[in-house]
Amino acid sequence: MSDGTQQMLLRVSNLTIEYREAESPSGKLEAVRDVSLDIPRGGILALVGESGSGKTSLAHAILQLLPIASGQVLFQGRDLVGLNKAGMRAARRSIQAVFQDPLASLSPRRSIRQTLLEPLDHFAIGTKRGRSDIAAEAIEAVGLEKHLLDRYPHELSGGQRQRVGLARALVCGPDLVVADEPVSSLDVSMQARIVELILELRERLGVAFLFVSHDLSVVRRLADRVAVMYAGQIVESGPASQIFKSPAHPYTRALLRSVPVADPEHEAPIVLEGEPSQPLTPPTGCVFHKRCADALPDCPLHQPVERAISGTEQDHTEHRVRCHLWNS
Amino acid sequence: MSDSPALSVRNLCVYVREDRTERTVVDGVSFDLAPGEVLALVGESGCGKSKTAEAIMGLVPEAVGRVTADAIELGDLDLAALGERGLQKIRGCEISMVFQEPLTALDPVFSNGYQLATQYRRHRGQSRRQSRNSARDMLRRVGFDDPDRIMRSYPHQLSGGMRQRLIIAMAMACKPRVLVADEPTTALDVTTQAQVLSQMIQMGRDTGTAILLITHDLGIVAQYCDRALVMRQGLMVEDASVKTLFVSPDHAYTATLISAAREMSL
Amino acid sequence: MGGRTDILGKLKSDRAGLAGFLIVTFFFLIALGVWLGWLGQGWSDASGGRWESPGSAHWFGTNILGQDIFQRAVYSVRTAFEIGLVVAVFSTLLGAVLGALAGWYSGSWVDATVMWMKGVLDSIPFYLFVAALAFALHGQPWAMHLAMIATFWTTTGRLVRAEVMKIKSMDYVRSARSIGLHDSLILARHVLPNTSHILLVQATIAFVAAIKTEVILSFLGLGVQDGVSWGLMLAESTQEVLAGHFANFIAASGLLFLLLIGFNLLADALQDALDPRQAAL
Numbered sequence: 123m124s125d126g127t128q129q130m131l132l133r134v135s136n137l138t139i140e141y142r143e144a145e146s147p148s149g150k151l152e153a154v155r156d157v158s159l160d161i162p163r164g165g166i167l168a169l170v171g172e173s174g175s176g177k178t179s180l181a182h183a184i185l186q187l188l189p190i191a192s193g194q195v196l197f198q199g200r201d202l203v204g205l206n207k208a209g210m211r212a213a214r215r216s217i218q219a220v221f222q223d224p225l226a227s228l229s230p231r232r233s234i235r236q237t238l239l240e241p242l243d244h245f246a247i248g249t250k251r252g253r254s255d256i257a258a259e260a261i262e263a264v265g266l267e268k269h270l271l272d273r274y275p276h277e278l279s280g281g282q283r284q285r286v287g288l289a290r291a292l293v294c295g296p297d298l299v300v301a302d303e304p305v306s307s308l309d310v311s312m313q314a315r316i317v318e319l320i321l322e323l324r325e326r327l328g329v330a331f332l333f334v335s336h337d338l339s340v341v342r343r344l345a346d347r348v349a350v351m352y353a354g355q356i357v358e359s360g361p362a363s364q365i366f367k368s369p370a371h372p373y374t375r376a377l378l379r380s381v382p383v384a385d386p387e388h389e390a391p392i393v394l395e396g397e398p399s400q401p402l403t404p405p406t407g408c409v410f411h412k413r414c415a416d417a418l419p420d421c422p423l424h425q426p427v428e429r430a431i432s433g434t435e436q437d438h439t440e441h442r443v444r445c446h447l448w449n450s
Numbered sequence: 451m452s453d454s455p456a457l458s459v460r461n462l463c464v465y466v467r468e469d470r471t472e473r474t475v476v477d478g479v480s481f482d483l484a485p486g487e488v489l490a491l492v493g494e495s496g497c498g499k500s501k502t503a504e505a506i507m508g509l510v511p512e513a514v515g516r517v518t519a520d521a522i523e524l525g526d527l528d529l530a531a532l533g534e535r536g537l538q539k540i541r542g543c544e545i546s547m548v549f550q551e552p553l554t555a556l557d558p559v560f561s562n563g564y565q566l567a568t569q570y571r572r573h574r575g576q577s578r579r580q581s582r583n584s585a586r587d588m589l590r591r592v593g594f595d596d597p598d599r600i601m602r603s604y605p606h607q608l609s610g611g612m613r614q615r616l617i618i619a620m621a622m623a624c625k626p627r628v629l630v631a632d633e634p635t636t637a638l639d640v641t642t643q644a645q646v647l648s649q650m651i652q653m654g655r656d657t658g659t660a661i662l663l664i665t666h667d668l669g670i671v672a673q674y675c676d677r678a679l680v681m682r683q684g685l686m687v688e689d690a691s692v693k694t695l696f697v698s699p700d701h702a703y704t705a706t707l708i709s710a711a712r713e714m715s716l
Numbered sequence: 717m718g719g720r721t722d723i724l725g726k727l728k729s730d731r732a733g734l735a736g737f738l739i740v741t742f743f744f745l746i747a748l749g750v751w752l753g754w755l756g757q758g759w760s761d762a763s764g765g766r767w768e769s770p771g772s773a774h775w776f777g778t779n780i781l782g783q784d785i786f787q788r789a790v791y792s793v794r795t796a797f798e799i800g801l802v803v804a805v806f807s808t809l810l811g812a813v814l815g816a817l818a819g820w821y822s823g824s825w826v827d828a829t830v831m832w833m834k835g836v837l838d839s840i841p842f843y844l845f846v847a848a849l850a851f852a853l854h855g856q857p858w859a860m861h862l863a864m865i866a867t868f869w870t871t872t873g874r875l876v877r878a879e880v881m882k883i884k885s886m887d888y889v890r891s892a893r894s895i896g897l898h899d900s901l902i903l904a905r906h907v908l909p910n911t912s913h914i915l916l917v918q919a920t921i922a923f924v925a926a927i928k929t930e931v932i933l934s935f936l937g938l939g940v941q942d943g944v945s946w947g948l949m950l951a952e953s954t955q956e957v958l959a960g961h962f963a964n965f966i967a968a969s970g971l972l973f974l975l976l977i978g979f980n981l982l983a984d985a986l987q988d989a990l991d992p993r994q995a996a997l
Contacts, residue, residue, distance in 0.1 A: 172639035173610070185894045214896040221887035229888040231909045240905075241895050290891070309495060310666075310714060336639060339714045380644035382669030384711035386692050391673055393648050394641040395593070397609065 130196070131297055131330050132161040132184070137193035139179050153179040155354040156193070158428075161298065162438055164328040166320075168341040168362070170377075171351035174398045180351070181302045181334045185219050186210070198297070215245045218291035222303035224283035228275040234261070234286055235271040241294050260289040264319060281312040285319070292323065300332045305340055313337075317344050338381055342366055347438070350374045353398060353409040360433065360441030370431060370443040372414045408446065420446050456627045456660040457483035457506070457545075460521040464501045464684075467515055475501045475515070477684035483628060483660045488651055490671040490692075491664045493681035494707075499664045502681070503630045506662075507547055508537040525627055543573040546621035548650075550633040552613035556605035562616055563601025569623035584623070591656075592619045593649050611642030618650050625657040632664045647674050668711035672696055680704050733985020739978025746790060747797040756790035759783065759944050767961050777963040779952055788944045789967040795945040796927045796975065803864045803926035808919040810865065811872025812911065816903055818873065819880025830877075834870045842867055842929075846938055857941055860933055864926050872918040879911045913987070920983035924976055931972065946972045 135158050143151035154176040161167045171177040182188045184195060186202060195202040197213055205213060218241075221227040228237055238257035242248065248256055258268050264285040275283055284304060291299045301320075305313040317340060323329055335341050341348060342362065349359035350371065358371040369375045376394045383391075396413040405412055411421035426446045433439035464476035476498040483489050491499045504510050505517045508529065522529040524545055529537065541547070549555055557565060563585055570581035582601070589597035592615045605613060614634060621629055631650065635643035651674055654661045663675060671678050671692060678695050680688040680703065688701045699705045749755035764778035771777070776785035818830035846863040853859040883889060884907075892902045933939030934947025949968035956964050 172641060182890075187890060187894055211896060214894070219891060219894045221890060223887055227887035227891060229892075229906050229910070231912070232906075240892070240897075244895055244897060287891075310710065314714070338640070343714075377641060380641045382644075382667065382673040384668040384672045384696065384708055386672045386696050388673065391644045391648075393644045395645070396595075397612070 129162055130160045131163045131165070131198060132159075132332070133194075133196040134159045134180075134184070135194045135196070137180070137183065137195065138191045139176070139183050139188060140191040152191075152354055154183070157351075157354075157356050159349050159356065159359065160438070161330050161332060163297070164324055164330050165438075166324060166331045166333060166344060166346045168345035168348045169332060169334045169351060170336065170338065170341055170348055172336055172377075172398065174353065175351040176354040177334045177351050178302055181300050181332065184332065185217060185300055186214070211245070215241075215294050216297045218294060218296040218299050220284075220287045220291045220299060220301040220304045222306055224280045224287060224307065225275065227287050228283055230275055232274075233271070234273055234275070234278075237286065238271070238290055238293050241290065245294055247294060256293060257289075260293040261286070263292065263323070264289045265315075280308055281315070284308060284312075284316060288316075288319065288323075292327070292329070295327075296329060298330045298332065300334070302334045303336070304333075306335070306337060313340055314343075320344060338366075338378065350377070355409055355444060356428075357410065357445065358441075358443050361439055364432070364441050370441065370448060371410075371445050372416050372447070373410050376413075376415075416447060418446050454525065455482035455523075456485045456487075456525060457662070458521060458523040459506060460519060462502060462505055462519040462522065463517070464498070464505045464510060465516045465518075466501070467513070472516065475684050476505065479679075479681070479684075479686045481679055481686070481689060483662060485627070485660055486655065486658050487677060488654065488661045488663060488675045490675040490678040491662060491681060492666065492668065492671050492678055492707075494666060496683075497681040498684040499681050500632055503547070503632055503662065503664055507541065507545065507630060508532070508534070509547075542569065542621070542626075543624045544626050545628045545630065546624075546626045548614070548617050548621050548629065548631040548634045550636050552610060552617050552637075553605065555617055556613060558605055561602060561604055562608070565605075566601070566616065566620050566623065569620050573624045585619075588619045588623060589616075592616075592653065593645065609642075611638050611646055614638065614642075614646050615649060618646070618653065622653050622657055622659065626659055628660045628662060629654060630662045630664070633666070634663075635670075636665075636667075668708060680707070730985045730988065732981045733989070736978045736981025736983075736985060739974060740982050743793055743975050743978065744797065747794045750791055750794035756787050756794065758787040759791040761787075767956070767959075770963060776967045777961075779949075779964050780956060785949075785963050785967050788949060789946070789971055791944050792946045792949065792968070793971065793975075795940060795943055796930070796972075799861065799864075799930045799945075800923040800926045802861050803868060804919045804923040806861075807865045807868035807922050808872050808915055811869035811918065812876050812908060812915055814869065815873035815876030816880050816908055816911070819877035820884060820899065820903060820907065822877070822881050822884075827877075830873065834873055837867055838870055840867075843933075843936070843938075846933060860930065860939055864929055868922050868925060872915065872922070875914050875918065876911050879914055880907055883907050883910055917983055917987045920979055920986065924979050924983075927972070927976065 137154060137157045138152060139154040141151045141153055142149065157180060159167065169177045169180065179188060183190055190203055197217065200209065202213055235254070235257060238260060239253055242253040242256060247253065257271065261268060261271060266282060266285055266289070270278065270282070278286065287304070305316050308316065320331060321344065324331065333341070333344060345362040347360065348362045348365040349356045350365070350373065351357070352373050358365065358369065358374045365374065366378065369378055376392060379392045380394060381391065394413055405422070407422040407424055408414070408426050411417045414421065424446070426444050426449060428442050428444040429448055430440045430442050431448055432441045460480045462476055462479045463474065465472040466475050479502055481489070491502060493499050501510065506522055506529065510517050519530050524540070527540065527544065532540070563582065566585040566588065567578070567581040570576045570584045571578065576584060585601060586597045589600055594600050594612070594615070600608070600612070600616070608616065634650070635646050638646060647670065651661065653659070663670070665671060675692055677689070677691050679686055680701065682703050688695065688699060688704050690700065695704065696708060699708060746755060760783060762782040764774050764782040764784060766778065766780055766782055768774055768778040774784045774786060776789065779785055779788070814830045818827040821827055845867065846860060849859045849863045889902060889906055892906055930939050930945060931947035931950060934945050935951045939945065939947055946968040949964050953965035953968065
C-alpha cells in the first residue's frame with residue numbers, strides 16, 4: 123500500500139464537498155460525495171461529466187479553492203488539508219490551474235508578460251532578471267511568439283489566450299496541471315491543436331494533467347484514464363480505451379451513445395429521459411436509478427459500492443464501476 | 451400537404467456595415483425547404499449561416515446590415531415585401547425561431563405558463579382558460595412530466611435543457627410552417643442535446659412544420675436531418691440529401707469537414 | 717493600465733469628447749496660472765469705481781465694491797478646480813476602497829457595515845449635514861470639502877461593490893487565488909484596476925457635482941469663506957442684477973456653464989472609451 127502511495131502523484135480518497143444551502147432540509151448540499159481517484163506522475167486523467175455532476179467542484183477543491191468536508195487529498199504523499207504555510211506554498215506551486223473561459227482567465231488590464239511574471243514573482247523563482255527569460259521560454263513552449271508578451275488579452279484570439287493560460291500554468295514547473303474545460307469555448311480545429319500541445323508537454327516535461335471536460339471526443343484523444351461523474355459521484359473509472367470500448371455503467375453507456383456521429387448509417391443517438399437528479403433532494407439508493415434503463419429492484423434501495431471489474435491496481439489499469447449490475 | 455415548398459429563398463445577400471464599407475457575409479444563397487423537411491444549414495463559424503437565418507426572419511437591423519434577395523417566400527407569403535409590422539404578425543406564428551441562448555429569449559419576470567399561454571392567446575385567439583390548457587398539453591408533448599410545476603415556475607428556475615424545450619414549445623404553439631433553430635443545443639450537455647433535438651424533430655413531424663437547423667456539428671446533420679446545405683464564407687457550396695452528402699460529397703470542402711468530424715468522433 | 721493608446725485614439729475620433737477635453741484643459745491651465753501667481757491675483761483689490769462698465773482697465777467691469785470682475789472670475793477657476801479635484805479624488809478613493817471591501821467580502825459583517833454607513837449617509841439631508849459640520853468645525857474652510865467627500869463616496873461605493881461582486885467570480889481572480897496570493901494583493905492588483913472605468917467616470921461626475929454644490933453652498937454663505945468663487949459672485953450678483961448690472965452674473969454663470977459642459981462632454985467620451993466590453997471587439 124505504501125508503495126502505491128509513493129507512486130501516486132495525486133491520491134484523492136473518499137472526498138466529500140458540501141455547500142451551505144438554506145433551501146435543503148439538512149442545510150447542506152453535497153456537490154461531491156465520497157470520491158476517490160489517483161493520478162500517477164505524468165499521467166493524464168480526464169474527469170468527465172455533465173452539468174451538475176460536481177466535476178468542477180472537485181477540481182476547485184484539489185486547487186484548494188473550496189473547503190473539504192471530509193476525506194483526503196494526498197499530493198506527493200502529503201495531505202493538502204492541514205498543511206503548514208510553507209507546505210501550502212510548495213503545494214500551490216506544484217499544482218497549477220488552467221480555466222475555461224480564455225477571456226475571463228486573463229486579467230484584462232495586465233499585459234501577457236505581467237500575467238506570466240506574477241506566479242514567478244510570487245514564488246520567487248529564479249532571479250529577478252532571469253524571470254523574463256523564463257516567461258519567454260514558456261510562451262514559446264506553447265507555440266506563441268515572444269512579441270505577444272507585450273500585448274493585452276483583448277488583442278489575442280481565443281486560442282492564443284488559452285495558450286497563454288497554459289503557459290502561465292507551466293511557468294513554475296508544476297507537477298500537476300488542473301485544467302477545467304480548457305478547450306470548450308474554442309473552434310474544433312483549435313481544440314485539436316491544444317490537445318496536441320498538451321500531449322507534447324506531457325512528453326517533454328512529464329507534467330500530469332487532471333483534465334475536466336464534458337466533451338467526450340476531446341477526452342478520447344487525450345486521456346490515459348477516464349473517470350465518469352454523475353450527481354457528485356464517480357460512477358465509473360478506468361483506462362480510456364476500456365471506457366470507450368466497453369463502458370460498464372449504464373450512464374456511461376448512455377452518455378457515449380447520445381453523441382451524434384457523422385455517419386447517417388450509424389445507430390441513432392439514444393435519448394436519456396428525465397432530468398439529472400435535483401441536488402436538493404438526492405434519491406435514495408443509486409443516484410442514477412430513476413433514469414436507468416437497466417435498473418434492478420435493489421437500485422432504489424441501496425447505494426452501490428465501487429468495485430473493480432478488471433485490471434490491476436499495480437499497473438494502474440483497474441476498471442472500476444459503482445453499479446448494482448456488477449455487484450453480483 | 452402540397453408540393454410547393456414551405457420556404458423558398460432565391461439569391462439572398464447580406465452585406466454587413468463595417469467602418470465605412472460593406473462586407474458580404476451572405477453571397478447569393480438559394481434553396482427550397484419542403485414541408486415537414488429537416489434541413490441543416492451547416493458550416494464553420496463565420497460562414498454566414500446565422501445571418502442567412504436572421505435575414506429570412508427580417509431580423510437584420512438597418513444599422514447592422516443590408517439584405518437583398520430575388521425572393522424570400524414562406525409558401526404564398528412574400529417575406530421580402532412585408533414591412534416590419536407585417537413580419538411581426540407572422541413571427542412566432544407562421545415562422546418561428548429558436549436561438550442558442552435560451553435565457554435571453556425568456557422574460558424573467560413572467561412565469562413560464564404565462565409566457566407559453568400568451569402564444570395561444572395572441573396568435574390563436576384562445577381564451578385565458580383555453581390557452582392555459584393548451585399550454586399544459588404542449589408542455590407534456592415536449593416531454594415535461596410535471597407540466598403544472600413548470601407552468602408555475604419561472605425561467606431562472608429551469609435548467610438549460612428545460613428552458614430550451616420550453617422555447618421550442620412556445621415556437622411550435624401555433625404550428626408554424628417553418629421553425630428556424632440556430633445552434634439550439636450548442637450550449638447544452640450531450641444527453642440533454644439528444645433529448646431536445648429528438649423532441650424538436652418529433653414535434654415537427656406532428657405539426658407538419660419544416661425545420662431549418664443551423665449547426666456546425668456534422669454529427670447532428672448526419673443523425674437528425676434529411677438534407678443539408680453546406681456554407682463557406684457566405685457561399686452555398688453544396689446542397690444534397692444527407693445520405694448523398696456523407697457518401698459522396700460533391701465539393702472538396704465538404705469532404706474535409708466530414709473527415710475532420712469523423713476524426714474527432716468516438 | 718492596459719491599452720492606453722487605444723483610449724486616446726478613441727477620444728480623438730469623438731469630436732464632442734475632444735471639445736470637452738480641450739475646454740477642460742483650457743480651464744485647468746488657467747487654474748494653474750492662478751496657483752502659480754500669474755493670473756487673477758487682483759481679485760480682492762477694490763481699486764476701481766463702483767459698477768464700472770467693461771473697459772480697458774477692467775475687462776468685465778467692476779462690482780459693487782470696485783473689485784475687478786474679470787480677476788475675480790479667473791481666480792474662481794482655481795477655487796473650482798481645487799474643490800473639484802479634492803472632492804473627486806478623495807470621494808472616489810473612499811468609494812473605491814469601501815466598495816471593493818464590501819463587494820469582496822459580500823454577505824459578511826464588512827459588507828453589512830459599509831452598506832449601513834451608506835444607508836445612513838444617504839438618508840441625511842445634505843445641506844443640513846454641511847451646516848452641522850461647518851458649525852462643528854467653527855467655520856473651517858475644509859468643512860465643505862469634508863461634507864462632500866463624506867456623502868459623495870456612496871454612489872461610487874455602490875457601483876464598485878456591484879462590479880467587484882462580478883469580478884470575484886472571474887477566472888483570472890480564481891487563478892490568482894489558486895497560486896495563493898493574499899486577498900489584499902488580489903484586490904489591489906487584479907480587482908480595483910478592473911473597476912477603473914467606473915472610477916474615472918465617477919470622479920468626473922464628482923468633480924462636476926462638487927463645483928455645483930460649492931456654488932449653492934457659497935450662495936447660502938456656507939461655502940468658501942476666504943477667496944472668491946463663482947458661487948460667491950452669483951450671491952453678490954443677486955442684488956446687482958436688480959440695480960441693472962449684469963456683468964457679475966454673466967461672468968460667473970457663463971464660465972461655470974462652459975466648464976461644466978466641457979466636463980460633461982469629456983465624461984461621456986471617457987465612459988465610451990473605457991468600456992471594457994467595447995475594448996474586446
